[in-house]
Amino acid sequence: xxxxxxxxxxxxxxxxxxxxxxxxxxxxxxxxxxxxxAVDRVGAxxxxxxxxxxxxxxxxxxxxxxxxxxxxxxxxxxxxxxxxFYIEEAxxxxxxxxxxxxxxxxxxxxxxxxxxxxxxxxxxxxxxxIEPYLGRLTGFRDNVFAALNTAFLHDxxxxxxxxxxxxxxxxxxxFIATQKDVVSYPRCLFLAESGSAVTxxxxxxxxxxxxxFTNAVTEIALIDNARVNHIRVQREGAKAFHIANCAVSLxxxxxxQSVSVAFGARISRYNLNVxxxxxxxxxxxGLALIxxxxxxxxxxxxxxxxxxxxxxxxxxxxxxxSAHAVFNGKVVVRQGAQRTDSKQxxxxxxxxxxxxxxxxxxxxxxxxxxxxxxxxTIGQLDDEEVFYLRSRGxxxxxxRNMLTYAFGAEIIERIPISSLKYQLEQTVLEQTTVQL
Amino acid sequence: MIYQDSxxxxxxxxxxxxxxxxxxLKGLNLTVRSGEIHAIMGPNGSGKSTFSKILAGHSAYxxxxxxxxxxxxxxxDLAPEERAxxxxxxxxxxxIEIPGVVNSQFLRLTYNxxxxxxxxxxxxxLEFDDFVREKMKLLEMNxxxxxxxxxxxxxxxxxxxxxxLQMAMLDPRLAILDETDSGLDIDAxxxxxxxxxxxxxxxxxxxxxxxxxxxxxxxxxxxVHVMEAGRIIKTGGxxxxxxxxxxxxDWVGVEHKAATGAAA
Ligand SMILES: Nc1ncnc2c1ncn2[C@@H]1O[C@H](COP(=O)(O)OP(=O)(O)OP(=O)(O)O)[C@@H](O)[C@H]1O
Ligand SMILES: [Mg+2]
Numbered sequence: 001x002x003x004x005x006x007x008x009x010x011x012x013x014x015x016x017x018x019x020x021x022x023x024x025x026x027x028x029x030x031x032x033x034x035x036x037x038a039v040d041r042v043g044a045x046x047x048x049x050x051x052x053x054x055x056x057x058x059x060x061x062x063x064x065x066x067x068x069x070x071x072x073x074x075x076x077x078x079x080x081x082x083x084x085f086y087i088e089e090a091x092x093x094x095x096x097x098x099x100x101x102x103x104x105x106x107x108x109x110x111x112x113x114x115x116x117x118x119x120x121x122x123x124x125x126x127x128x129x130i131e132p133y134l135g136r137l138t139g140f141r142d143n144v145f146a147a148l149n150t151a152f153l154h155d156x157x158x159x160x161x162x163x164x165x166x167x168x169x170x171x172x173x174x175f176i177a178t179q180k181d182v183v184s185y186p187r188c189l190f191l192a193e194s195g196s197a198v199t200x201x202x203x204x205x206x207x208x209x210x211x212x213f214t215n216a217v218t219e220i221a222l223i224d225n226a227r228v229n230h231i232r233v234q235r236e237g238a239k240a241f242h243i244a245n246c247a248v249s250l251x252x253x254x255x256x257q258s259v260s261v262a263f264g265a266r267i268s269r270y271n272l273n274v275x276x277x278x279x280x281x282x283x284x285x286g287l288a289l290i291x292x293x294x295x296x297x298x299x300x301x302x303x304x305x306x307x308x309x310x311x312x313x314x315x316x317x318x319x320x321x322s323a324h325a326v327f328n329g330k331v332v333v334r335q336g337a338q339r340t341d342s343k344q345x346x347x348x349x350x351x352x353x354x355x356x357x358x359x360x361x362x363x364x365x366x367x368x369x370x371x372x373x374x375x376x377t378i379g380q381l382d383d384e385e386v387f388y389l390r391s392r393g394x395x396x397x398x399x400r401n402m403l404t405y406a407f408g409a410e411i412i413e414r415i416p417i418s419s420l421k422y423q424l425e426q427t428v429l430e431q432t433t434v435q436l
Numbered sequence: 437m438i439y440q441d442s443x444x445x446x447x448x449x450x451x452x453x454x455x456x457x458x459x460x461l462k463g464l465n466l467t468v469r470s471g472e473i474h475a476i477m478g479p480n481g482s483g484k485s486t487f488s489k490i491l492a493g494h495s496a497y498x499x500x501x502x503x504x505x506x507x508x509x510x511x512x513d514l515a516p517e518e519r520a521x522x523x524x525x526x527x528x529x530x531x532i533e534i535p536g537v538v539n540s541q542f543l544r545l546t547y548n549x550x551x552x553x554x555x556x557x558x559x560x561x562l563e564f565d566d567f568v569r570e571k572m573k574l575l576e577m578n579x580x581x582x583x584x585x586x587x588x589x590x591x592x593x594x595x596x597x598x599x600x601l602q603m604a605m606l607d608p609r610l611a612i613l614d615e616t617d618s619g620l621d622i623d624a625x626x627x628x629x630x631x632x633x634x635x636x637x638x639x640x641x642x643x644x645x646x647x648x649x650x651x652x653x654x655x656x657x658x659x660v661h662v663m664e665a666g667r668i669i670k671t672g673g674x675x676x677x678x679x680x681x682x683x684x685x686d687w688v689g690v691e692h693k694a695a696t697g698a699a700a
Contacts, residue, residue, distance in 0.1 A: 405536075
């Protein structure tokens, strides 16, 4: 634990701030205020180190040793460059290249009876609707990365689903990294009005293998009875840094289902905060599949703020090489949140002796009539299972691959979009096969 | 069935083995020729499953003495998968559950792997589907089992049928069925026994481990062996099973002691 003292964290943040192009003032006063507040917070905060409780397993000192600048000139991409990332079912697509909205690559943005737009275009029509949520769900007071993102709030994916509208077509938000040494600030806001339903895929990909930095913020508001399916795919380049904050607010009897997979990045950190009102339900599942020297950190907080809400979380890590996975899963049941039903499971599979996982489930319960279960396991593949498969003729490697794949596939299976599921299953197959 | 021109498939000589430092097998001898059906009976804990798993190559057991030859090659030199490809098949006493591995995918991969190693054609998913459904009919198995995880949530009897299904697919030279009859209801016992009988031919051999003479009404053994404390202490014909059923095992031990005591 000896990193931070030498890091000039303040200078690092100043550089990031200074390198940013000047943003024109928005006609919306509150947005200008929001950005200014965020700039202030960046000035007041420092980059977390291993000495911060919330970061004690995740050393990001490497990130602060590098200098990243915002994109200066966007590369113009052709459909052929990015087609392979398309998801067949998701014909509505917003594409962001190094954080900058690329309308020419986006498609069917107005065809589904829902506002799916770049934030700027959506401001005029939706300012009043989004004001209570934008920059509010993800508090940036004490979160330097969220503050940085908010300070530069400009392009963003905005999805507003009107009351009782059920969107049949999944929406694909594709964030593409194309340049090295670039920092981008992807931003999403989904607002599902009362009784509406939508499926959104938030997808981070790269066309290059050098270092860059993605600092993303996503905010999701579900009004009464709304349903949101949120699939998050982090398949960044091998040298990327990926830090993301996502905050979800569930109003009465709403339902949030999320599957998030982390395959890429040298260092990734995903903070997910979910707050449930009365009768709301969520399923929050995750898979981190990493190898080599990767680090994948998932911090979740599921907050049962009101009675009778249900949460179900299954988070799995498959760790090969000398990779390091972190899971910190907090479940809070507040006073008065009676008849809460909360299940959490964290299972970790270590493929090598150098692979490493830190897991920390945390239950904080302040109500008495609740049902909460949680459990964490760390293990290797089961020898008896390996033997069974070998006794049927499979090689040791094939047997291990099959079992590793099965371990991860259980999470991928929960993605309700067949072609994406297939794509990701192939990735799991390839990655588990390469590692052994 | 005993054939005139049969050749030796399996020859076990003086096999000794430990698990966690405890000696379980203490000089086991057994010769199995092609075409034959052998039954191994014996009290709980006598080492029947240990012997079966050693034949399949389980690494928890340490062979400390003796030899095991399969068709002239040293079986103990082979990895479990090489044994399977060479034709050894063990139907486990307690088949384990493998959550997340879909039965149909598992069956197809094992089938194609073994076929390839035997220089035969693989089947594509559609061809395999026809093939496996045909085999399932033989065992009166519901095709729904193909879509489930291997053995996960299967009843005891369903697991045993899934084992015999694998045997039917992999077409082994030497099949060891470790208490496949335990946990089967009366109809299932008949169905599974029928399946096994259909698979038996003059080029392969079957070793049945069982506690019950009943199974041997359906699958008629050429030899019945009694195992005790890690050795085969008596061998007879199918009538020995009836005798064991009515008299228990004690007398076999007494007789064996007297005989070996006299010899020593
Ligand atoms: N992994 C192990 N660790 C310790 N002891 C073991 C192990 N495997 C087997 N044994 C012991 O070896 C002995 C023989 O066990 P085995 O399972 O081979 O008996 P069995 O003849 O198949 O019995 P049953 O008729 O009950 O199936 C038993 O005493 C058992 O407890
Ligand atoms: Mg046994």
